[in-house]
Amino acid sequence: MRSLLPHALLLLSLTCTAAHADPRQDWDGFRAAMIQQASGPTGMYAIQDATVIPAGGAAHLPAAQKPAQTRWAKDAGGKTEVRVSYRGGQALVEGPGLAAVDLLKAKNQQQALPNGLIVRATVYEDSLKAWLYNPALVATRYKGLSFFPYDPKGVIEATFTRKDKPVGLSHLDSRNHTGLMYWIGDVQLPLQGKTYTLRAFNKGQDWNKLDHLLMFVTDKTSKKTSYGGGRVLEAHFPPGQPPKTLALNLNTMYSFLCAHSDYYNCPINLTTFVPVELSYGEKYPPGAK
Structure with a gap:
């Protein structure tokens, strides 16, 4: 997960590997x-969108979009919008109704938003992948x-x-x-x-x-x-x-x-x-x- 855009095979933290006693x-x-x-709620079938943010960059969620239609947009956006910036080794999420939080230090590297969506961050060597989850999607997608x-x-x-x-x-x-x-x-x-x-x-x-x-x-x-x-x-x-x-x-x-x-x-x-x-x-x- 490195010099160009990350390959991002997001490995599961499973107990599936080393053959225990049983x-x-x-x-x-x-x-x-x-x-x-x-x-x-942040599972594979809840993913609504994802974007890669280069070091020094940012992405935002347009305030005018309804939760089900919300997608990442490039750059930091305005003060009325939820935004994630990746600078100085921090993945800072901030916006209306949110205290500024470094996603990389947050529990499970994620933050719930006031509209019910969830953002999470995965850091690579030279970029950050910002995930957007909509827990409501699971009921219709997961079979x-x-x-x-x-x-x-x-x-x-x-x-x-x-x-x-x-x-x-x-x-x-x-x-x-x-x-x-x-x-x-x-x-x-x-x-x-x-x-x-x-x-x-x-x-x-x-x-x-x-x-x-x-x-x-x-x-x-x-x-x-x-x-x-x-x-x-x-x-x-x-x-x-x-x-x-x-x-x-x-x-x-x-x-x-x-x-x-x-x-x-x-x-x-x-x-x-x-x-x-x-x-x-x-x-x-x-x-x-």
């Missing part, structure tokens, strides 16, 4: 977190989530070979922006009598800080019973201490967030195709074509 419990926690991520049944065969021991010097890879995302992710190593994943190599990625490159890896996967269920753009499998570990053996729970694979909202930026050329059916984790979104 992988079935991991799966239960994963589904609960996914449902909350989708259906909450539930679908998951493959839990399968203990999806709990697999894999091996990880780290790259001592991560390799930066530029990629095109689903919103035609250029992003950068770091290839931090390879995962050797045994499946159905064969072993497949999956590239592992992270947004950062400093091994002293890295505490997880991401694998972007398509397989023979893609575009059929799972999202065609790809799914994500995570593995977490203590900062700077990636293990050589990973206990992966494929039951916790989740769709690229673009399966649920066009406002996300999902990498489209970093996936690894695995030529088997991975009938684990999140299925194709309900109502998707």
Whole structure:
């Protein structure tokens, strides 16, 4: 999430990764977190708009717009309008009926507005993404989530070979922006009598800080019973201490967030195709074509 416009695969803070003592419990926690991520007041189906604010810039919500029609506009606007500015490392939201608040220090990096909408901020290296949520949208948009049944065969021991010097890879995302992710190593994943190599990625490159890896996967269920753009499998570990053996729970694979909202930026050329059916984790979104 870096030099040009951010790729913004907004990763979920899920318990979906590191195979606890009870992988079935991991799966239960994963589904609960996914449902909350989708259906909450600042969930995927409540997103009304989003905009990228460069360092030193601002955006505002025009005062004349009704809540359901409100969208971000460029620049700071006037004193009668809610505005977010990104300067000096602060994402300051202010406007009528609001005390000035730095969204980056606010609880959950968000602020409720007097008209019932909610603003939230996600900071990148050189810009800020300002999100606008309308909780009323969830009732009409959210149709539930679908998951493959839990399968203990999806709990697999894999091996990880780290790259001592991560390799930066530029990629095109689903919103035609250029992003950068770091290839931090390879995962050797045994499946159905064969072993497949999956590239592992992270947004950062400093091994002293890295505490997880991401694998972007398509397989023979893609575009059929799972999202065609790809799914994500995570593995977490203590900062700077990636293990050589990973206990992966494929039951916790989740769709690229673009399966649920066009406002996300999902990498489209970093996936690894695995030529088997991975009938684990999140299925194709309900109502998707």
